[in-house]
Amino acid sequence: MSERIIEFRDALCEAMSEEMRDDQKVFLLGEEVAQYNGAYKISKGMLDEFGPRRVIDTPISESGFSGMAIGAAMRGLRPIVEFMSWSFSLVAADPILNNAAKMLYMSGGQFGCPIVFRGNDGAGGQLGSTHSWCVESLYANVPGLKMAIPYDAYDAKGMLKTAIRDDNPVFFLESERLLSTTGHVPQEDYTVPFGQAFVRRQGTDCTLISFGRPLHFCFEAAEELAKEGIDCEIIDGRTIRPLDIDTMVKSVKKTNACVVVDQSWSFASIGSEVASQIHRYCFDDLDNFVHRVHSDDVPTPYASNLEQAYLPNTRKICEAVRSATYNT
Amino acid sequence: MDKIETEQNMASTELPHVQLGKAPLPESPILLGWLRQMLLIREFEVRTMQAYQNRLIGGFCHVYIGQEAVAVGSIAAVNPDDPIVLAYRCHGHALARGMDPKYCMAEMFGRIGGCAKGKGGSMHMFDAPHHLYGGHGIVGAQTPLGAGLAFATKYEDEVLHDGKSQHVTLCYLGDGAINQGAFYEAMNLAGLFNLPVIFILENNRYSMGTAIERGTTMASELHTKSAAHGINHAIVDGKDVVSMYQSFKSIADWCREESRPFFVEAQTYRYKGHSMSDPRKYRTREEEAREEGSDCIDRLEKFLCDEHDLTTDGIKQLTRQVKTQVREAVDWAKNSPETPMDELYKDVYVDHWGPFTGTSKPEMLQGEDE
Ligand SMILES: Cc1ncc(C[n+]2csc(CCOP(=O)(O)OP(=O)(O)O)c2C)c(N)n1
Ligand SMILES: [Mg+2]
Numbered sequence: 001m002s003e004r005i006i007e008f009r010d011a012l013c014e015a016m017s018e019e020m021r022d023d024q025k026v027f028l029l030g031e032e033v034a035q036y037n038g039a040y041k042i043s044k045g046m047l048d049e050f051g052p053r054r055v056i057d058t059p060i061s062e063s064g065f066s067g068m069a070i071g072a073a074m075r076g077l078r079p080i081v082e083f084m085s086w087s088f089s090l091v092a093a094d095p096i097l098n099n100a101a102k103m104l105y106m107s108g109g110q111f112g113c114p115i116v117f118r119g120n121d122g123a124g125g126q127l128g129s130t131h132s133w134c135v136e137s138l139y140a141n142v143p144g145l146k147m148a149i150p151y152d153a154y155d156a157k158g159m160l161k162t163a164i165r166d167d168n169p170v171f172f173l174e175s176e177r178l179l180s181t182t183g184h185v186p187q188e189d190y191t192v193p194f195g196q197a198f199v200r201r202q203g204t205d206c207t208l209i210s211f212g213r214p215l216h217f218c219f220e221a222a223e224e225l226a227k228e229g230i231d232c233e234i235i236d237g238r239t240i241r242p243l244d245i246d247t248m249v250k251s252v253k254k255t256n257a258c259v260v261v262d263q264s265w266s267f268a269s270i271g272s273e274v275a276s277q278i279h280r281y282c283f284d285d286l287d288n289f290v291h292r293v294h295s296d297d298v299p300t301p302y303a304s305n306l307e308q309a310y311l312p313n314t315r316k317i318c319e320a321v322r323s324a325t326y327n328t
Numbered sequence: 329m330d331k332i333e334t335e336q337n338m339a340s341t342e343l344p345h346v347q348l349g350k351a352p353l354p355e356s357p358i359l360l361g362w363l364r365q366m367l368l369i370r371e372f373e374v375r376t377m378q379a380y381q382n383r384l385i386g387g388f389c390h391v392y393i394g395q396e397a398v399a400v401g402s403i404a405a406v407n408p409d410d411p412i413v414l415a416y417r418c419h420g421h422a423l424a425r426g427m428d429p430k431y432c433m434a435e436m437f438g439r440i441g442g443c444a445k446g447k448g449g450s451m452h453m454f455d456a457p458h459h460l461y462g463g464h465g466i467v468g469a470q471t472p473l474g475a476g477l478a479f480a481t482k483y484e485d486e487v488l489h490d491g492k493s494q495h496v497t498l499c500y501l502g503d504g505a506i507n508q509g510a511f512y513e514a515m516n517l518a519g520l521f522n523l524p525v526i527f528i529l530e531n532n533r534y535s536m537g538t539a540i541e542r543g544t545t546m547a548s549e550l551h552t553k554s555a556a557h558g559i560n561h562a563i564v565d566g567k568d569v570v571s572m573y574q575s576f577k578s579i580a581d582w583c584r585e586e587s588r589p590f591f592v593e594a595q596t597y598r599y600k601g602h603s604m605s606d607p608r609k610y611r612t613r614e615e616e617a618r619e620e621g622s623d624c625i626d627r628l629e630k631f632l633c634d635e636h637d638l639t640t641d642g643i644k645q646l647t648r649q650v651k652t653q654v655r656e657a658v659d660w661a662k663n664s665p666e667t668p669m670d671e672l673y674k675d676v677y678v679d680h681w682g683p684f685t686g687t688s689k690p691e692m693l694q695g696e697d698e
Contacts (some may be wrong), residue, residue, distance in 0.1 A: 024488055053487050059520065064472045064513025071413070071476020074461055077483060094469055094510070107454035107462060108444030109675045109687040143676050167678040195681060242681050 004187060009042045009179040011153040012118075015160035016043070016080060018189070020050055023078065026164060029056040029065060030082030030119075039084045040120060040179055062088050066117070067095035073115040073169075074103060080164060083119030086173060087133040100169040101144035116163045118172035121149075122213055122263055123300045125176060126307060132300035136211070137264035139171055140240045140273075146194060147171045147240040149212035153183035155238065158192030165191070175213035195242035199251065203233035206321050207251040209274055210261035211237045214293075214312045218261055221317035230325055240270055245277050252282045257324045259291045261312050266294040291320040344588070346560045351405070351577035353570065356636045360646075362404060362569050363632060366396040366625050368650040369420045372429050373600075375654050376419065376436065376450075380604050384662070385436040388465075389450040392420030394567075394599035397624035398530050399424040399500075401572025402594070406496060406580050411459045411477040413470045414500040416451030417530075417598075418463030421500065425458045429654060431692045434661035441664030445671055445690045456693060467535075468508025471527065474499025475514045475589075478525035482587060493587040496580050497525040504535025506553060507543055515557040518589035526576075526583055526590045527554070530566065532598040537610040554591030566594030567624045570631060 006014075020026045027050075032039050034047040034057040047055045058065040062083065069079035083089045089096060096117060103113045123132035140147050146168050150156040156174070163170040200215065201222055208218045215236055222232040233251050237244065252258045258278050262271035275290040293312040301307050322328050353359070373391040380389050392399070399421040403412070414421050422432050427443060435442030436450045444454050451465040461477055464470040474497055481495035505511055506529060518525050529550065533540050541547040551561035564575045572594065583590050597619040601608050608616075632638035673685045680686045 027483070053483070056521075059516060061513045061516060063510050064475070064517050067469065067472020067510060067514065068476035068479055068517055071461070071473035071478075072480040072483065073476075074473070075411070075477060075480035075484070077480050094466055095472060098466055099464075099469065099473065103462075104678065104687060105675045106444060106448045106452050107456075107675075108442070108447050108690045110444065110454050110456040110689065110693065111461065112678055112687070146677075 003184045005182050006153055006185050007179065008153045008156050008181050008183070009040060011157035011185050012042050012160055012174065013044060013046065014185070015157045015164070017046060017049065019161060019164040020054060025076065026078045026080065027054040027056065028080045028082065029058050029069060031058055031060055031084050033057060033082050038082065040176060042179070043082070062092035063095060066092040067099065069115060070095055070099045070103070070113055073100070073113045074111045076114070078114045078164065080116045080118065083117060085131060085133070086119050086121040086135045087131050089117065089119070089135060090133070096169075097139070097142050101142050105144060112167055113169045114167045116160075116170045116172055118160070118163070118174060120176040121173035122175045122177070123295065123307065123311060124213070126302055126304055128302045129299035134264040134295065136173060136240055137262070137269040140270060145169045145171055145241060147173065148194060148238065149173045149240065150238070151178070151212055151215050151236050153181065153185050155192050157185050158190050159194070159238065162191045162194055166194070173212060177213050192238070194239045195244050197238055197244035197247040198236045199233065199247065200236045201232065201234035203231040203255065205231045205255055206233070206257040206259060206325050207248070207255045208232050208234045208259050208261060208317070208321070209237060209248050210234070211240060211270070212263070214261045214263045217312060217314045217317055220314040221321065224314065224318055225321055228327065230321060230327060232321060243274070245281065248274065248278060249281045252278055253285045256285055256287045258282070258286065259293060259317065259320045259324050261293045261317055263295055263312055265297055266292060267297065269294065288324050288326065291324040293317050293320050343555055343558055343560060346582060348562070348575070348578040348582055350574035351581070353574065358404075359628070359632060359636060360638070362400050362573075363625070363628050364646050364650065365400045365424055366569065366628065367646055368429065368653065369396045369399070369423050370625065371650045371654045372419060372423060372432070372657070375658055376433070377600070377604070379433070379436070379658065385450065386438065387449050388416070388603050389436065390417040390603050391600050392417055394619070394623070395530060395532060395596045396420055397569035397572050397628075398528070398566040398594045398596055401569040402498060402528060402576045404573050405576035406498060409459055410495050411461055411481065411497045413461040413474045413477055413497070414463055415467065415470055415502055415505065416463050416465045417502070418451065418453045422453040422455060422460055422463075425455065425460050427453065427455045427458055427460065428692070429657035430660040431690075433657045434664045437661045437664070438667060439661060439664035440667045440671070441661065441691050443690060443692050446667035447671065447675065468501065468505040468510040471499055471501055471505065471508070471511045471514035472517070474525050474527065475518045475523050478518065478523035478589070479521065482524060493524055494584060495524060496583045498528060499525050500528045500530060502535060503529060503531045503533065503540045504538065504543065506550065512557070515554060515559055515589070515591070519558040522587050523589055524583045524587045526579060526592055529591065529593045530596055531593050532596050534598070534602070534610070536602045536606070539610065550593050551591065559589045559591050561591040561593065563593045563595065566596030567622055567627065569624055569628050
């Protein structure tokens with residue numbers, strides 16, 4: 001079968017459009033999603049196809065429109081809320097964390113919240129600290145929500161479809177840096193289930209675990225390390241809640257070394273959580289403690305050289321792998 | 329790109345002129361029903377305070393005594409399937425909407441028989457069959473939800489059923505909540521998207537110990553706040569259930585017909601402290617006595633005696649009935665088992681995974697097709 005190569009952003013658009021064709025309860029709202037075609041052109045053409053009742057431009061009012069969408073989801077509608085950037089979701093922290101994530105529990109099972117919040121997450125575009133948030137570690141702390149981070153076009157489509165069909169609130173984190181990457185996306189309907197990590201590169205010497213865009217640096221690092229004779233296995237965790245720790249553990253039991261690469265800050269983070277679980281389940285298999293690569297523990301700088309140094313980049317990953325495998 | 333005409337860029341720049349008359353008064357049995365509901369709420373709240381003293385209820389607990397006419401009059405004016413969402417002072421509205429008091433009491437006792445299986449508590453009453461979308465503990469947080477419920481009914485009526493919008497949502501808030509940003513966002517969205525939601529400000533003049541003029545600009549002209557969002561308003565006597573109903577019925581009918589929001593300031597007073605631990609040092613006993621002198625229950629009783637053949641005996645009989653009903657509710661709640669441990673991991677997610685064990689409905693819903 002011939003490859004069908006499309007951009008990551010178009011994969012997202014296809015996922016939303018197909019689900020909206022299938023289910024009238026699904027609709028999209030957010031800033032500039034309709035007439036402007038989306039700040040990152042992800043919803044391009046959707047207004048034309050679905051009209052202004054289902055592709056809805058909102059004012060700059062994250063707390064208001066998130067809360068509004070949650071109210072609608074309590075009645076069984078299935079909103080997709082686009083945050084222009086997850087950085088701006090901070091002003092909507094109360095509705096998305098207090099209402100969406102806890103509604104089912106607080107109502108004793110009476111009202112769920114089938115909603116998707118999605119948008120750009122992460123640094124790398126020289127946007128300065130306010131616009132460069134990686135919210136995964138902040139929000140993953142909260143029970144009641146699911147969190148998915150796709151790495152390629154295939155997963156972007158398959159995971160977004162899963163998110164839209166999920167009866168729980170899903171926080172869907174896209175990287176603006178990945179939107180123009182391309183990949184094979186089949187014509188037929190498919191989904192990518194949550195809670196199933198994906199081994200993206202087989203290797204024998206060290207397990208690299210990451211989510212989303214930093215995987216790109218993991219691949220670069222693996223190339224470089226291969227030249228030094230260090231063979232990395234790369235695991236794309238895909239979802240943070242649920243976390244597929246089993247696949248990660250299986251890999252570490254084979255390689256006996258592990259580096260977690262997480263683009264959020266290190267303190268109380270996805271990286272610290274995964275490392276803690278690996279320590280627990282692979283205590284007797286590890287030849288060294290689990291190493292972690294994060295963004296540096298400072299606000300995101302603007303200057304390009306500083307920002308590149310700040311991110312979990314190839315250099316930092318290589319150093320961590322060499323250290324974890326005693327190749328220093 | 330061609331200019332696309334959407335409802336959104338046609339948001340009105342002027343407040344629509346609305347002149348609403350008062351709806352006619354219903355028949356005596358309905359009016360008696362309101363009296364019964366107000367008596368029930370008051371008795372329920374008295375027993376709630378007792379139960380709190382006896383440590384059967386924990387946490388924060390806010391009673392509705394004095395404000396009964398607001399919930400009863402407004403809820404009577406809408407259809408049973410019009411959604412309701414409210415703040416944390418929510419027992420009265422739940423009862424006025426039809427929740428059996430035993431589920432409400434058991435919720436506060438933290439028992440499995442509670443409306444939310446004891447997972448919500450006093451501030452978080454939910455009742456799906458009665459279209460009650462929760463009490464909400466974060467001041468103001470319910471206002472965007474109210475806009476969302478109205479968005480949903482409109483979407484259901486217009487998009488899913490291809491008809492005319494025909495529901496109206498009631499969204500209650502306190503005078504403290506009008507200082508929250510969320511409320512202004514909710515009003516802007518409701519005005520912009522033509523959402524049929526009524527924001528009902530229960531102005532009891534205090535948010536905890538803060539008198540309204542200490543917390544809010546334009547405190548005596550609150551309608552300016554809604555007018556700024558293109559939303560019409562009304563001021564009603566929240567201590568007169570009859571007037572509450574009559575104004576509210578016309579407003580609700582108009583919102584339903586026009587698919588537009590409304591802002592209603594119901595002027596009322598909370599007789600008791602803010603919560604169970606409030607010595608009320610911020611106001612005088614004289615003020616309280618004056619306010620209690622125009623009590624909503626007394627006024628309806630007098631009206632019904634004067635004009636609808638209610639007798640002192642009739643009142644006594646109603647009072648006895650609600651006392652019995654509330655006593656039975658308390659007993660039922662006491663006998664409801666403690667929420668079992670397996671509920672801890674239930675209702676976190678709809679599905680089963682990891683330690684999470686899916687979801688289940690409370691006893692209140694058994695037999696309901698929800
Ligand atoms: C965001 C937030 N801030 C503070 C509180 C604490 N608090 C609970 S009730 C209340 C007063 C609210 O008063 P009002 O809105 O007038 O309602 P009322 O108690 O009079 O019914 C405060 C400050 C809260 N629950 N949520
Ligand atoms: Mg108040």
